[in-house]
Amino acid sequence: MKPESENFDKVLNLLRKSEPILYSTESIEKEVIKRVTKINRSGIKFSEVIDFLFSWVYVGWVRRSFIAASIVLVLVFVYQQGVILKRIDVLGRQTVVSNKESTLSPADELEKLLTVYKNSGRLFPSKTITISERQMKELLESVKELQIKYKDLEKLIEEDPGLKKNIEKKLIENNRTKINL
Amino acid sequence: MKRRPVKLIVSLILMIIVSCNEPETVVTNYIHTDGSVTRKLEMKSIEGDVNKRFKISDIQVPFDNTWAVKDTIRLDQKGDTTWIKTAIKQFKNIDELNLTYKSDSGANKNISRQAGFTKRFKWFNTEFRFSEKIDKELSFGYPVKNFLNNEELIYFYSPEDLKNTKESGPDSLKYKTLRDSVKNKTDKWTEKNLVSEWIGEFSKLTAGKTGNDMTRESLRAREDEFVKITEKNGNKLDSLWKNGILLKEFIGEANALKYKVEADSALSIVTKDLFIDFSDYSVRIVMPGKLIGTNGFIDSSHVLLWPVKSDFFMAEPYEMWAESKIPNRWAWIVSGLFLVFVLSGVIIKIIKKD
Numbered sequence: 001m002k003p004e005s006e007n008f009d010k011v012l013n014l015l016r017k018s019e020p021i022l023y024s025t026e027s028i029e030k031e032v033i034k035r036v037t038k039i040n041r042s043g044i045k046f047s048e049v050i051d052f053l054f055s056w057v058y059v060g061w062v063r064r065s066f067i068a069a070s071i072v073l074v075l076v077f078v079y080q081q082g083v084i085l086k087r088i089d090v091l092g093r094q095t096v097v098s099n100k101e102s103t104l105s106p107a108d109e110l111e112k113l114l115t116v117y118k119n120s121g122r123l124f125p126s127k128t129i130t131i132s133e134r135q136m137k138e139l140l141e142s143v144k145e146l147q148i149k150y151k152d153l154e155k156l157i158e159e160d161p162g163l164k165k166n167i168e169k170k171l172i173e174n175n176r177t178k179i180n181l
Numbered sequence: 182m183k184r185r186p187v188k189l190i191v192s193l194i195l196m197i198i199v200s201c202n203e204p205e206t207v208v209t210n211y212i213h214t215d216g217s218v219t220r221k222l223e224m225k226s227i228e229g230d231v232n233k234r235f236k237i238s239d240i241q242v243p244f245d246n247t248w249a250v251k252d253t254i255r256l257d258q259k260g261d262t263t264w265i266k267t268a269i270k271q272f273k274n275i276d277e278l279n280l281t282y283k284s285d286s287g288a289n290k291n292i293s294r295q296a297g298f299t300k301r302f303k304w305f306n307t308e309f310r311f312s313e314k315i316d317k318e319l320s321f322g323y324p325v326k327n328f329l330n331n332e333e334l335i336y337f338y339s340p341e342d343l344k345n346t347k348e349s350g351p352d353s354l355k356y357k358t359l360r361d362s363v364k365n366k367t368d369k370w371t372e373k374n375l376v377s378e379w380i381g382e383f384s385k386l387t388a389g390k391t392g393n394d395m396t397r398e399s400l401r402a403r404e405d406e407f408v409k410i411t412e413k414n415g416n417k418l419d420s421l422w423k424n425g426i427l428l429k430e431f432i433g434e435a436n437a438l439k440y441k442v443e444a445d446s447a448l449s450i451v452t453k454d455l456f457i458d459f460s461d462y463s464v465r466i467v468m469p470g471k472l473i474g475t476n477g478f479i480d481s482s483h484v485l486l487w488p489v490k491s492d493f494f495m496a497e498p499y500e501m502w503a504e505s506k507i508p509n510r511w512a513w514i515v516s517g518l519f520l521v522f523v524l525s526g527v528i529i530k531i532i533k534k535d
Contacts, residue, residue: 002503050529052384054525054526054529054530056526057246057526057529057530058530063527063530066526067523067527069519069523070519070523070524071519073516073519074235074520075515076304080303080305081305083496084306084473084506087473087474087504088472088473090474091472091473091474091475091479094475094479096478096479097340097343097478097480097481098488115263134371141482160306160451171368
C-alpha cells in the first residue's frame with residue numbers, strides 16, 4: 001500500500017508543477033463569471049426579453065424589410081380609406097326615392113323593417129342591436145295581436161252607440177283629444 | 182307596361198298579346214356575406230278572379246310553389262280591393278338563383294337574365310359585389326347615352342314615382358320640359374335602332390348572294406337618310422312598306438324586287454326583337470355591411486332600387502349592381518400591432534446607437 005501512496009503523491013506533485021499555459025486569461029475569466037451569474041439567476045430579465053424581441057433591429061435586411069412592410073401597410077390603408085370615402089361621398093349625392101315606390105307592403109312596416117334587419121345582418125353597423133329570432137317573432141306576434149285587439153275594440157265600440165258615447169264623454173272629461181270613432 | 186310603339190309597325194304591336202293580369206311586382210334581394218341570397222317577392226294585383234290572379238305565367242320573375250307565401254288583402258277608402266302576395270325563398274348561392282332564371286316560365290321567360298356575386302378580401306376590408314344583368318335585345322342598336330345628356334339619362338332610368346313627384350313638385354315646369362325632351366330624343370333613338378337593326382339583319386340575310394352590291398357598310402352610310410325617310414312618312418309607313426315603295430326608296434327598284442323576301446324577313450326579326458313582350462317590375466337590393474357604390478336609386482331606408490323596363494336593355498345590357506364592405510377588425514388589430522412593433526424597434530435602435 002505504501003508504494004502506491006508514494007506513487008500517487010509523485011504524480012500529483014508532477015501535475016502541480018506542470019501548469020497549463022493560458023493565452024487569454026481575461027476571456028476565460030469573463031466566461032466563468034458569465035456562467036456563474038447565469039446559474040445564480042432565478043428568472044428572465046425584461047431587458048433580455050426586449051433584447052430578444054428586437055434583436056432584428058441589428059440585422060440590416062430584416063430591419064429594412066419590416067420598415068418597408070410598415071410603410072406599405074400605411075399606404076394601403078390610406079389609399080383604401082381614401083377610395084371608400086370618395087365613393088361614399090358620391091353615394092351621398094345619389095338620388096333618393098321615397099319608400100312608397102320601393103315597396104308594396106301594406107301597413108306592416110314594422111315587419112318589413114325587422115325582416116330587413118334580420119336578413120341584412122350588419123346593415124346598420126352604427127346602431128347594431130342584437131336580438132334573437134325568437135324575440136323578434138314574439139315582438140311581431142305581439143304587434144299583430146295588438147292590431148287584432150285594436151280592430152276588435154274599434155268594431156265593438158262602433159256597433160254599440162251607447163258605449164261609443166260613454167267613451168267619448170270619458171275622453172272629454174279626461175281632457176284628452178276627442179277621437180273620431 | 183309595354184315598349185312604346187313606333188308608327189311603322191302599329192299593326193304588329195296590335196298582334197302582341199297584352200295580358201292585364203300581370204301583378205305589380207317588387208323583387209327584393211337580401212345579400213348575405215356567404216353569397217346566399219334571400220329573395221322576397223311582393224306582388225300586388227287588383228284582379229278579382231282568383232284563377233287569374235298571381236298566375237305563375239304572369240309573374241315577372243321566377244316563382245313556384247317552393248316559396249314561403251303570405252297573402253294579404255287591402256281595402257281602400259273607396260272599397261276597392263287589392264290582393265298582395267308576399268313570397269320569400271332562400272337561395273344557397275348565385276348559381277341556384279341563376280338556375281331559376283334559366284327555368285323561368287313567367288311573363289319574362291324570354292329575357293336572358295343572370296345574377297352575379299363576388300367577395301374580395303382586401304386585407305383591411307372585405308368587399309362584396311352583387312349584380313343582376315339583363316342581356317341586350319338588339320345586335321346592331323345604339324346605346325341610349327349617345328342620345329341623352331347626363332340629366333336626361335338620370336330621368337330616363339328613374340322610377341316612375343320619382344318622375345311623378347318631380348313633375349308635380351316646385352320645379353314641375355323644368356321636369357315637364359325634361360320629360361318632353363327625353364320623349365322626343367328616345368323616339369328618335371328607337372327609330373334609329375329600328376333602321377340600324379333592319380340594316381344589320383338585312384345585310385346578314387343577303388350576304389354572299391350573287392349580284393348583291395349592297396354591303397352592310399354601304400347601307401349603314403345611308404342610315405341617317407333612311408331614318409329621315411321614316412320620320413317624313415309618319416303614319417303612312419306601314420302602307421308604304423307593304424306596297425314596296427319604302428323599300429324601293431331605300432335600296433333602289435331592282436334590289437327591292439330582288440330582295441323583297443329578305444327585307445320582309447329582316448323587318449320581322451327586328452320587330453320581334455324591338456317590341457318584345459315584357460312586363461315591367463322593380464328590383465331592390467339590401468347589401469351586407471356598408472354600401473360603397475351602386476348605379477341604383479336609394480330609398481329612405483337605405484335600400485337600393487331599380488325599375489326594370491324593356492327600353493333599358495334594348496340596345497345595351499342593363500346591369501343593376503351594388504358594392505359594400507365589411508371591415509376586417511382582426512386585420513386592423515394585427516396591422517396596428519405590427520406598426521407599433523416596428524416603430525418601437527426603430528426607436529430602440531436609435532437610442533442604443535446614441
